[in-house]
Amino acid sequence: MSFAYSWLAILGKSPDDILQALGLTSGQTYEGFPNGTLSGILLPSGWYLVVSERCDYANTRRLRRLSKRCELVTCAVEEHLMYASISGWKNGRHTWEVTHDSQSIAGRHHLEATGQLPPMFDEIRTWYAGEQAAMDQSNQLVDCMMEVPIETARRITGFSFHDALPGEATELFHHLAQDPTAKKWWEVWRR
Numbered sequence: 001m002s003f004a005y006s007w008l009a010i011l012g013k014s015p016d017d018i019l020q021a022l023g024l025t026s027g028q029t030y031e032g033f034p035n036g037t038l039s040g041i042l043l044p045s046g047w048y049l050v051v052s053e054r055c056d057y058a059n060t061r062r063l064r065r066l067s068k069r070c071e072l073v074t075c076a077v078e079e080h081l082m083y084a085s086i087s088g089w090k091n092g093r094h095t096w097e098v099t100h101d102s103q104s105i106a107g108r109h110h111l112e113a114t115g116q117l118p119p120m121f122d123e124i125r126t127w128y129a130g131e132q133a134a135m136d137q138s139n140q141l142v143d144c145m146m147e148v149p150i151e152t153a154r155r156i157t158g159f160s161f162h163d164a165l166p167g168e169a170t171e172l173f174h175h176l177a178q179d180p181t182a183k184k185w186w187e188v189w190r191r
Contacts, residue, residue, distance in 0.1 A: 001158045002036070003056070003077065003079050003161065004053070004055040004058070004078045004079065004080070004100065005030070005034075005051065005052060005053055005054075005055065005076075005077055005161065006052050006054060006055050006056065006057045006058035006074065006075060006076040006077065007049055007050060007051040007052065007057075007058060007074070007075050007159070008049075008050050008053075008057075008058045008063075008066075008072060008073065008074045008075075008160065009047040009048065009049045009050075009072070009073045009074075009153075009156075009157040010047065010048050010066065010071070010072050010156040011046055011047045011048075011070060011071045011072075011157075012043075012047070012069065012071055013069070013070045013156075014048075015042055016066040018048050018050070018066070019040070019179075020179075020182070021062065021066050022050065022062065022066070022080055023178060023179050023182030024038065024040075024050070024176045024177065024178060024179055024182075025176065025177050025178075025179045026040060026174045026175075026176060027176065027177055027188060028174065029032050029119065029172040029173055029174045029175075030172065030173055030174070030175070031173075032173070033097060034154045034173055035106065036050070037052065037053055037054075037176075038050065038052050038057075038140070038175070038176035038177070039051045039173045039174065039175060039176060040173065040174050041173045041174070042174045043157060043158050043159055044158060045074045045157055045158035045159075047073075047157045047158065047159070049157070049159055049160045050152070050176065051173075054109055055076050055077065055078050055083075056074045056076065057076075058074035058075060058122065058136070059074070063087075063089055064089070064092050064093075064094070064108050065092070065096070066089075067089035067090060067091065067092055067093070068091060068092040069091060070090075070091075071085075071088070071090045072088070072089040072090070073086065073088055073089075073153055073156055073157055074086060074089075075149070075150065077150065077161070081101075081102070081103060082100070082101075082102035082103070082108075082116065082143045082146050083099075083100065083101050083102070083103070083146075084099070084100050084146050084147075084148075084149040084150050085097070085098070085100070085101075085149060086098050086099075086149040086150075086152060086153045088115070088118065088134070088156075091118040094113065094115070095115050095116050096113075096115030096116050096117050096118065097112075097113070097114050097115055098111070098112070098113045098117070098121065098148065099111075099112045099113075100112075100143075100145050100146045100148060102143050102145075102146065104140070108132065108136075108141075108145060109132065110113040110143070110145065111125065111145050111148055113125070118155070118156055120146075120150060120152065120155050121152055124141055124148055124151050124152050124155070125148050128144045128145055128147050129144075129145070131144040132144040132145055133171030137142075150162065
C-alpha cells in the first residue's frame with residue numbers, strides 16, 4: 001500500500017500561535033499515528049508538527065509568513081509516484097530544498113538539492129547513493145534515493161512516517177480542523 005501525505009514542522013513558536021497562523025483549531029486527542037485530514041502534535045524534539053493526508057498541504061502560500069521568527073521544515077511524499085520533497089525556511093526565507101522524483105529523466109537516481117543544505121545532508125545522500133548502487137548492481141528495481149529527503153527531514157525534526165515516535169504510547173496527536181472564524185489568506189481587508 002502506498003501513501004500520499006505532507007507535513008510541516010515549526011520550531012520557535014507555540015502550538016497556539018502556529019494553529020492561529022494556519023487558521024486551524026485543535027480537537028480531540030488520540031493515541032497512535034496521524035489519521036484523518038489534519039493532525040497535530042508537539043514532538044519530543046520541540047517541533048510542532050501538522051500532518052495532512054494531502055501531498056500538497058505543505059506547499060502553502062503561508063510558509064514565508066509562518067516561518068518569520070522561527071524555523072520551519074516541510075515534507076511532501078507521493079509513494080506511488082516515488083516522489084519526496086522537503087524544504088527549509090527560516091525567518092521568512094526559503095533557505096534550502098531537496099527533491100527526489102523517480103519520474104524524471106534520471107529515474108531512481110534523481111536528486112535535486114539547492115540552498116544552504118542541512119549539515120547531515122551529504123552523509124545521508126552518500127549512504128543512500130551507496131545503497132542505490134548496490135541495488136543497481138544486483139539488478140533490483142529499488143528506489144533508495146527517495147529516502148534521502150525523508151531521512152533528512154527525520155534527522156532534523158525527529159519525525160518520519162517510517163518510524164514510531166519515541167514514547168508513542170503516551171504521545172497524543174490531536175485532530176485539527178479549519179477555524180471558521182479565521183481570516184483567509186486572501187482576505188486582506190479583514191483584521
